[in-house]
Structure formats: C-alpha cells, structure tokens
Amino acid sequence: MSPLIxxxxxxFRDSGYSGFNNPVELAVLESERLWPGEKVGLIVSLGTDVISLTPINVGEDWTASDRYATKFLKGVLTKLGPNANINDRIRKRALDCIKQIANVAADTQLSHRSAKSKHPESIYYRLDPSLGLDGFDLFDIFHTATVEQNVxxxxxxxxxxxxVTSIVERAVLLNTEPLSKDTARFVEPPRPxxxxxxxxxNPxxxxxxxxxxIDYLHNYQVLFVIDDSGSMKGDRWMETRDALIGIADYALKYNTDHVNIRFLNSQxxxxxxxxxxxxxxxxxxxQPRxxxxTGAILERILREHVSKLDNAVNTKEYELIRPLDIIVLTDGIPSDQPKLVLAEAVKKMRASKHHPNCIGVQFVQIANDDGADIALQDLIYGDNGSMVDTVPFDGELTAERLERILLGGLHPNVRAMMPIRQ
Structure with a gap:
C-alpha cells in the first residue's frame, strides 16, 4: 500500500500495514508525548467488525494456522474464476494472506482488551459496528451496499x-470545571x-x-440501616440513637410515614x-452483637425495591414510588461483599430500564476505627452507577450533622458528573 505524501x-500509511490494525496504544503514547504528565481522560476506539475472522475470545498466544485458514480458502480461490490454474504455490500464497488478515484481526481485539485494562483511570469506549461480514467470504469486495446499509x-x-450520547456528555464534562459537592447540590439532574x-x-x-x-421527608423514602455489630456497644450505640431521635421528631412533627429502620443482624x-x-x-x-x-442486608433491601419497581412498570403505581435513600450508619469494615451486591443491583436496574435516581446509598462512618474509612471509600468505585456516596468520620454524629448529611445527598446521575475521587 503506497503512503500518502x-x-x-x-x-502517512494505514497502521494496519505495519501490524497495528488497532492503534489505540500508539494514540495513547502520542498523547503522552504531546502532553507529558497529563492523564488521558477519554479514549474512543472505533472497530470494523473483524471479530468473525478469529475465534471467540481469542487469546494472546493465538496465531492463525494453515488448518484454521483453510476454512476461508475455498471462498478466496473462487474469486480467481473458473478457469484459473490453481496450483500448490497459489494455495500457499492464499493461505498466507488469509493467516495474515486473521492475525491482524486478532491483534485488533487484543489491543482493545489491553487498552481497556491498562487505562482504568480513563473513560474508555469501544465502538464496533456490526457490518454483517460473517455472511461474506473473505476477500469479497462486492457487498459495499450491504455494508453501508448495516452501518x-x-x-x-x-x-x-x-x-454516542454518553461519549459526547463525557467529553463536555472533561472540558468543564469539575463539580464540587457543594455546587452539585444545585445542579439540575440530567433527564435520561x-x-x-x-x-x-416519579417526576x-x-x-x-x-x-x-419537610420536603425531603415528604418526597423520599428514607431507610436507615443501623450497624448493630458487637463493636457498636456503648457510646456509639447511644450516639446513633440520639442522632436518629432528631429525624424521628421531624417525622412526627410533619406527620410523614416515610422513615424506616433496619439493622444488620436483627431480622x-x-x-x-x-x-x-x-x-x-x-x-x-x-442490642449490638x-x-x-452489610452486603447481606443491602442485598435484601435492594432486591425488594427493584422487584417493587419491576412489578409497577406500566401501571399508575410506578409514578408513586418515591426515590429510596438508604443511609447506612456503621463503624466498621463489612464482613461480606457489599460492593458486589451494589454492582448487581445497578445491573438489574439498568436491565429493567429504571431511572438511575431511583435508589441512592450513603455510608456514614461512626467513630474512627482503623481501616474503616478506606473500606467504605472503596465502595464508591466499580460499576455501581454512581449510586454510592460515603461520609467519613468527622467527630460526633449529632442530629444536626445527620440532617446536613441527608440534605447534602446527591442524585446518582449528578454524582456521575463529578470526579470519582472527590
């Protein structure tokens, strides 16, 4: 292939010619050279539907063999016409061409997987349109109209x-001043x-x-999940009780029935x-014991609420279901895996097409036990749909501070607009 001068x-020459059919890593290296020390914020990799030319989930040590290439051979040789003198030399050259193309296709997929794993700090997208190539013979160049239609x-x-909308929104956010928690509270949530x-x-x-x-308690379903493990005995138990008294008095004053309590161990x-x-x-x-x-109780609560949403779809009840705020008051490191539970709940919500703001979870740390802050902070990472926020230990938990925490909560889709480590 001749270069473009x-x-x-x-x-300039097609990178596939040099063995880089997916040049995403070269693009990242070029970015680092142009802007040293700057993090790559957004990576968009555009594919060309070559998956059908390689085995499913091709491995790093895979190389196309003569045996693998033979399944494409008949279709390639047919292109030479019925009168072609096909001998062993032509067969070998055809097999070599097929293997080279298959290896380039494999490199494309491996580069995609490598880029995704190497740059977890970046926002990574892979766009790979289905062109319908699996229905054609290799080297078949007479179906451009079909390919264009599929695209x-x-x-x-x-x-x-x-x-594509998500890519554009992310690109815009990367070029705007990051939101702080204080300013995010006043941002209109994006309509999905x-x-x-x-x-x-629910509007x-x-x-x-x-x-x-008063607006919060009337418009939200508030569920406090209280850590009743053994470490909560004594002052921590009384502190949690006294903080909740203020919220319960609000509920009594405003005659709202939307405040509920559950515990980690008690049924x-x-x-x-x-x-x-x-x-x-x-x-x-x-009594604490x-x-x-944490994961076990959240699994029950989230399953119940998602099922409630599922059963109400296409009925008048769906609009009446209030957003659920789950406030976990805890002093310790979870003894199970709440992170996996949260990710699974978000997966089910997306599959059922529920609004991302249906559920929010805040973990409020009581006391300053070693490692608890790190364990709770870790829960905001991963594929949890920005559902989770954590409030680190900051002195005694009072009714006034708990009120500020409740009113300072954010919608999940607003939290998604903020830097993840904020």
Whole structure:
C-alpha cells in the first residue's frame, strides 16, 4: 500500500500495514508525548467488525494456522474464476494472506482488551459496528451496499445513540470545571433518554434534591440501616440513637410515614418511625452483637425495591414510588461483599430500564476505627452507577450533622458528573 505524501514532507500509511490494525496504544503514547504528565481522560476506539475472522475470545498466544485458514480458502480461490490454474504455490500464497488478515484481526481485539485494562483511570469506549461480514467470504469486495446499509442501521439504533450520547456528555464534562459537592447540590439532574428508562416514573427523580427536611421527608423514602455489630456497644450505640431521635421528631412533627429502620443482624424491621419515644424503645429492644454483614442486608433491601419497581412498570403505581435513600450508619469494615451486591443491583436496574435516581446509598462512618474509612471509600468505585456516596468520620454524629448529611445527598446521575475521587 503506497503512503500518502503531504506537502512532500509527511508520509502517512494505514497502521494496519505495519501490524497495528488497532492503534489505540500508539494514540495513547502520542498523547503522552504531546502532553507529558497529563492523564488521558477519554479514549474512543472505533472497530470494523473483524471479530468473525478469529475465534471467540481469542487469546494472546493465538496465531492463525494453515488448518484454521483453510476454512476461508475455498471462498478466496473462487474469486480467481473458473478457469484459473490453481496450483500448490497459489494455495500457499492464499493461505498466507488469509493467516495474515486473521492475525491482524486478532491483534485488533487484543489491543482493545489491553487498552481497556491498562487505562482504568480513563473513560474508555469501544465502538464496533456490526457490518454483517460473517455472511461474506473473505476477500469479497462486492457487498459495499450491504455494508453501508448495516452501518446506517447500527448508527440509528437506540444502543448506539445511547453510547454516542454518553461519549459526547463525557467529553463536555472533561472540558468543564469539575463539580464540587457543594455546587452539585444545585445542579439540575440530567433527564435520561426515553430509550433507556421506562416512562411514567416519579417526576421527583428529575428534580433537584430537596433543601428542607419537610420536603425531603415528604418526597423520599428514607431507610436507615443501623450497624448493630458487637463493636457498636456503648457510646456509639447511644450516639446513633440520639442522632436518629432528631429525624424521628421531624417525622412526627410533619406527620410523614416515610422513615424506616433496619439493622444488620436483627431480622426485625421498623417502618414509619415517628418521635423520640419510638427510637428509644427500638434501641432498648435491639442490642449490638455479631459481625458486620452489610452486603447481606443491602442485598435484601435492594432486591425488594427493584422487584417493587419491576412489578409497577406500566401501571399508575410506578409514578408513586418515591426515590429510596438508604443511609447506612456503621463503624466498621463489612464482613461480606457489599460492593458486589451494589454492582448487581445497578445491573438489574439498568436491565429493567429504571431511572438511575431511583435508589441512592450513603455510608456514614461512626467513630474512627482503623481501616474503616478506606473500606467504605472503596465502595464508591466499580460499576455501581454512581449510586454510592460515603461520609467519613468527622467527630460526633449529632442530629444536626445527620440532617446536613441527608440534605447534602446527591442524585446518582449528578454524582456521575463529578470526579470519582472527590
């Protein structure tokens, strides 16, 4: 393939010719040379549907063999015409060409997987349109109209629109001043695409978070999950109780039934909490013991709420389901895997096309146990749909501080607009 010469000085050649059919790593290296010390914020890799030329999930040590290439041979030789004198030399050259193309295709997929794993700090997208190549013979060049039609269908699909829109939104955010928590509270949440979210959801999900406790308690379902493990005995238990008394008194004052309490170890549930006397009796009844099974209780709560949403789709009840705020008050490192539970819940919500703001989870750290802050902070990473926020230990948990935490919460899709480590 002849290079393209520009201004008699610069020569350009298809990177596939040099063995880089997917030049994503070269692009990253070039970026590092141009802007040393700068992090690559967004990587978009564009594919050409060559997956059908290699085995599924091709490995790093895979190389096309004569045996593998033979399955394409008949189709290639047919292109030479019925009168062609096909001998062993031509067969060998055809096999060599097939193997080279298959190896380039394999390199494309390996480069994609490598880039995705090497740059977890960057926002990485792979766009690989389905061109329908698996229905053609290799070296078949007479189906450009079919390929163009397949590309147009791919471009017009809801899935492609969703992905391209996400890329554009991310690119815009990368070039704007990052949001802080204080400013994010006043940002209008972005309205999700109708193709990815069920219609008829609660309109509160597209509004800014409430600024007063009365609006918050009337418009949100608030579920406190209390750590009742053995380490919470004594002052920590009393501190948590006293902080909750203030919220329960709000619920009594404003006559709202949307404050609920559950515990990590106790199987008892306490719905519609109102007033100090109710909190006092609950904390006298439940005594700290056991471990910290945060993931187990969250799995039950999230499963129940997602099922409730699933069952209400296409009914009037769907609009009435309030956004659920789960507030986990805990002093310790979870004894199970809440991170996996959260990721699975988000996966189910997406599959069922529920609004991303349906559920939010805040982990509030009580006391300053070694390692607890790191363990809780780790929960904000991973594929949790920005559902999770953590509030580190900052002195005594009072009713006033707990109120500020509740009102300072963010919608998941607003939190997604912020730097992940903020």
């Amino acid at each position: 520009v201004e008699n000085e610069y020569g 147009q269908q791919w471009l017009g699909s809801p899935e492609t629109e969703k992905k 695409s109708a193709e990815i979210v069920n219609p008829g959801y 509160q999900l597209d509004k800014r978070r409430p600024e007063t406790m 008892q549930t306490f719905p519609q909490i109102k007033g100090a006397s109710t909190i006092m009796s609950i904390f006298d009844m439940i 056991g471990y910290t099974p």
